[in-house]
Amino acid sequence: MADHDPKVPATTSRKADANAKKPFEAPRLTVYGDYGLTLESDLPLRAAAPAAGRPIDVTFTMEPLTGSAPGTRSPGEAFWYQSDWVDDRSGAPGLVIYRSLHTGAFRIRYSDGVEFLIDADGRHIAGRAPSDASLADVACYVTGPVLGFVLRLRGVIALHASAVEVAGRAILLVGDARAGKSTTAAVLATMGCKVITEDIAALSIEQETVSVREGCPEIALRPDAVAQLFGSAEALPRFSDTWEKRRLDLTEMGAFSSGTVRLGGVYMLTNTDSVPNAPCITALSTGGAMVELLANVYGNRLFHDELRMRELDTVHRVVRSVPVRVAATGAEQRLIGRFCEVLLDDLHRA
Amino acid sequence: MTAVSIDDRLAPSDQVVIRELAGESVILDLKSGVYFGLNGIGTHVWTLVAQGGSLRDVNAALGAEFDAPAGVIEREVLRFAGELCAHGLCRVAEPR
Numbered sequence: 001m002a003d004h005d006p007k008v009p010a011t012t013s014r015k016a017d018a019n020a021k022k023p024f025e026a027p028r029l030t031v032y033g034d035y036g037l038t039l040e041s042d043l044p045l046r047a048a049a050p051a052a053g054r055p056i057d058v059t060f061t062m063e064p065l066t067g068s069a070p071g072t073r074s075p076g077e078a079f080w081y082q083s084d085w086v087d088d089r090s091g092a093p094g095l096v097i098y099r100s101l102h103t104g105a106f107r108i109r110y111s112d113g114v115e116f117l118i119d120a121d122g123r124h125i126a127g128r129a130p131s132d133a134s135l136a137d138v139a140c141y142v143t144g145p146v147l148g149f150v151l152r153l154r155g156v157i158a159l160h161a162s163a164v165e166v167a168g169r170a171i172l173l174v175g176d177a178r179a180g181k182s183t184t185a186a187v188l189a190t191m192g193c194k195v196i197t198e199d200i201a202a203l204s205i206e207q208e209t210v211s212v213r214e215g216c217p218e219i220a221l222r223p224d225a226v227a228q229l230f231g232s233a234e235a236l237p238r239f240s241d242t243w244e245k246r247r248l249d250l251t252e253m254g255a256f257s258s259g260t261v262r263l264g265g266v267y268m269l270t271n272t273d274s275v276p277n278a279p280c281i282t283a284l285s286t287g288g289a290m291v292e293l294l295a296n297v298y299g300n301r302l303f304h305d306e307l308r309m310r311e312l313d314t315v316h317r318v319v320r321s322v323p324v325r326v327a328a329t330g331a332e333q334r335l336i337g338r339f340c341e342v343l344l345d346d347l348h349r350a
Numbered sequence: 351m352t353a354v355s356i357d358d359r360l361a362p363s364d365q366v367v368i369r370e371l372a373g374e375s376v377i378l379d380l381k382s383g384v385y386f387g388l389n390g391i392g393t394h395v396w397t398l399v400a401q402g403g404s405l406r407d408v409n410a411a412l413g414a415e416f417d418a419p420a421g422v423i424e425r426e427v428l429r430f431a432g433e434l435c436a437h438g439l440c441r442v443a444e445p446r
Contacts, residue, residue, distance in 0.1 A: 291385060
């Protein structure tokens with residue numbers, strides 16, 4: 001599976017002054033629409049456009065973490081999955097998933113102690129967090145990898161990809177956590193393109209047409225990318241005190257493409273220094289395109305059989321319907337602007 | 351590598367599915383969850399194998415279609431067939 005961004009929030013201790021009263025904020029229940037799902041949450045999530053009037057697909061609630069959450073398999077659970085990446089501080093696996101033998105529900109546990117319980121149908125998510133966990137971090141988990149997992153459960157195929165809208169078509173930028181897909185999407189946004197989604201591109205298929213669903217209207221950028229784009233890493237706010245990435249609000253920029261956009265092309269991003277003449281766009285064989293895309297299906301190691309069949313058929317359809325090319329961004333981040341110019345030029349000539 | 355002989359027939363596993371596009375293909379092994387890519391000739395060999403021909407039939411068909419030094423095609427067919435079996439995508443079928 002392509003690596004996802006191993007956001008590992010540092011452990012911080014937050015002790016409130018026992019004598020001071022905190023400002024009151026009225027409890028709020030908001031309905032969101034992300035990746036084509038209508039999500040009802042009692043935790044403020046990223047500022048996606050409220051999906052008024054649509055039936056609720058997924059509910060999210062926070063539950064108290066009673067006692068010490070088990071760090072290992074509980075009775076009645078089977079081990080399901082363990083990530084390749086580990087928490088540098090503890091050496092523990094970054095992510096472990098267990099599955100209930102009785103209900104089929106999943107328990108996703110991150111190395112920072114945050115857990116999510118997801119029912120077998122992907123209709124309800126319950127979050128549990130240690131007292132020193134940041135709710136902003138929990139929200140990032142929910143709107144990122146947890147929703148990606150839920151999409152998979154619900155049979156939706158998603159790719160590790162950003163997507164931007166160019167001339168009315170969705171262009172996928174596919175790659176792993178360090179391929180540059182988020183930075184590329186951000187640069188294209190500054191160049192006038194609208195961003196459909198970042199990091200998770202959920203696909204929908206209707207009558208042979210493949211489309212990309214809208215995601216969260218934000219891009220998470222590394223501090224050095226922010227500095228290059230906006231002059232200083234402090235130009236954008238952090239998501240939380242424990243995560244270094246900065247938040248680029250696409251809605252504020254007027255650079256968010258809401259709704260579902262028909263797919264027009266796919267670029268497999270690579271930023272190795274082994275490609276001469278980078279940044280450049282090169283052809284890719286159809287077989288190679290299929291294998292590369294399959295390797296970038298979100299959660300492609302998590303499920304088998306019927307979902308794998310659907311994954312194969314979806315990717316097959318993508319490769320049949322749109323061009324798939326390799327886009328070498330160049331190893332140096334300073335080339336990203338030039339790369340985006342090359343990309344747009346390739347699109348206009350297509 | 352699984353040893354196969356030129357007179358063997360191979361039977362594709364019933365746990366694999368294949369999708370072909372523009373002469374190349376991708377095989378999904380449902381049992382292991384692993385994907386495999388086949389190039390054009392690999393796809394051609396798979397198709398001939400799936401039709402029930404022996405590896406000798408495959409060799410003959412490729413020999414009629416492709417220009418290669420004597421023995422090269424047979425050697426590559428046997429090597430490729432061995433790989434398919436080693437990965438569990440095929441097995442040597444019972445003689446008819």
